Amino acid sequence: MEIKVTDSPEHISAPAWNALAGDDPFLRHEFFSALHEAGCASKRTGWSPRFVTLWEGGILQGAMPLYLKNHSYGEYVFDWAWANAYERADHDYYPKLLSAIPFSPITGKRLLAQTPEQRALLISTALAIVRKGNAGASMSSLHCLFPLEHEAREMERAGMMLRCGVQFHWKNRPGRGYENFEDFLGGMSYSKRKKIRQERRKVQDLGIHFEWLSGNDMDEDRWNFFIDCYNNTYREHHSRPYLNLEFFIRLGKSMPENILLILALRNKKPIGVAFNIHNSHTLYGRYWGAREFVPGLHFETCYYQAIQYCIVNGLSLFEGGAQGEHKLARGFLPVRTWSAHWLVHSEFAAAIGSYLERETRDIDRYIHALEDSAPFRKDTKEPE
Numbered sequence: 001m002e003i004k005v006t007d008s009p010e011h012i013s014a015p016a017w018n019a020l021a022g023d024d025p026f027l028r029h030e031f032f033s034a035l036h037e038a039g040c041a042s043k044r045t046g047w048s049p050r051f052v053t054l055w056e057g058g059i060l061q062g063a064m065p066l067y068l069k070n071h072s073y074g075e076y077v078f079d080w081a082w083a084n085a086y087e088r089a090d091h092d093y094y095p096k097l098l099s100a101i102p103f104s105p106i107t108g109k110r111l112l113a114q115t116p117e118q119r120a121l122l123i124s125t126a127l128a129i130v131r132k133g134n135a136g137a138s139m140s141s142l143h144c145l146f147p148l149e150h151e152a153r154e155m156e157r158a159g160m161m162l163r164c165g166v167q168f169h170w171k172n173r174p175g176r177g178y179e180n181f182e183d184f185l186g187g188m189s190y191s192k193r194k195k196i197r198q199e200r201r202k203v204q205d206l207g208i209h210f211e212w213l214s215g216n217d218m219d220e221d222r223w224n225f226f227i228d229c230y231n232n233t234y235r236e237h238h239s240r241p242y243l244n245l246e247f248f249i250r251l252g253k254s255m256p257e258n259i260l261l262i263l264a265l266r267n268k269k270p271i272g273v274a275f276n277i278h279n280s281h282t283l284y285g286r287y288w289g290a291r292e293f294v295p296g297l298h299f300e301t302c303y304y305q306a307i308q309y310c311i312v313n314g315l316s317l318f319e320g321g322a323q324g325e326h327k328l329a330r331g332f333l334p335v336r337t338w339s340a341h342w343l344v345h346s347e348f349a350a351a352i353g354s355y356l357e358r359e360t361r362d363i364d365r366y367i368h369a370l371e372d373s374a375p376f377r378k379d380t381k382e383p384e
Helices: 014-021 029-037 080-088 116-132 149-157 181-185 190-205 220-236 245-254 297-313 325-330 346-372
Strands: 002-006 047-049 051-056 059-064 067-069 096-099 141-145 161-171 208-213 259-266 269-278 282-290 317-322 333-343
Touching: 002 116, 014 029, 014 059, 029 245, 051 116, 059 116, 080 346, 096 116, 116 141, 116 149, 141 149, 149 161, 149 333, 161 297, 161 325, 161 346, 181 190, 181 297, 190 297, 190 325, 208 297, 220 245, 220 259, 220 269, 220 282, 259 297, 269 297, 282 297, 297 317, 297 325, 333 346
Parallel strands: 096 141, 282 317
Antiparallel strands: 002 051, 047 067, 051 059, 067 096, 141 333, 161 317, 161 333, 208 259, 259 269, 269 282
16 A cells, blocks of 8 residues: 655546545535635645545555645634644644645545545554654644544544534435425424424515526526625625635536525525535535525525425435524534544643543533424424
């Protein structure tokens, strides 16, 4: 088995990479290429690729997306407090080595390999890179964000510390799925389904209707409308957008079947839009924006239309993005997420390990409390 580290996925053939990625759209060669070629994830923006690959007989057998980072933006697992602690102790936290999908809090494979032995080799190689440093510059740590749980456990066995988080996901009814949106609402408590019906009716009464668009349906005007809305959302939160128009256009052309834009229109004019990515079984909600404030438009465009799309197309899961307790009342349930961490400095590692133990207990209690507040009814005799 030969190990190679590359600074660009373009050095690897797309078919070979995609054979490892499977049906995860965020791991596809086209997705990484769009990020890098559009300049969104690059050395200039603090995302320097260091992809580890495993080869045998000239055939790609394994890979791990890695980035050398000099900041913690765009990660969704927050370690700013750790960086501040390093700075106060006169140590450098950056650069660090990160395995993640840039700007995407999406759980999925981070060890693209079939066997436990190959995955262990990927982990040990990443750890060795941190121990050795990069071109004479030392690294503080290795982090892996949103891996599958079994991968997180394999990393734990390799000496990394695990951290838990919480997201809110919508799940279709197992087996035959919901027949329609009202069928889905029928399983919720009376007060919750009444509120959702009221929210949807307010938007409908304003004469707003929706279109579901794939990448193939997008033209220049629609992309320009979307990017204006996307940028406006970041302006409203006093932050800078991570992605640009070129990235979205590239993605729309290279992965059109994986793109879903939910367009809100009034009098045939677009007023809001939600950008989603999907495969045959999961819809991933990513970005939202609007040109004006309309009560209830965010929930309808980002959640209710997306749930309806899943029901109509038989998708089993909708990941609505990071955070958001407000999703619970709208049919999303808490799901545990994972990350793994290894720090060179032993004293900091011990302190952070102790913190993570306490944090995990808090997360456990938080999830239990959320589950007790689930919106689905236990008494099936409630009025419709």
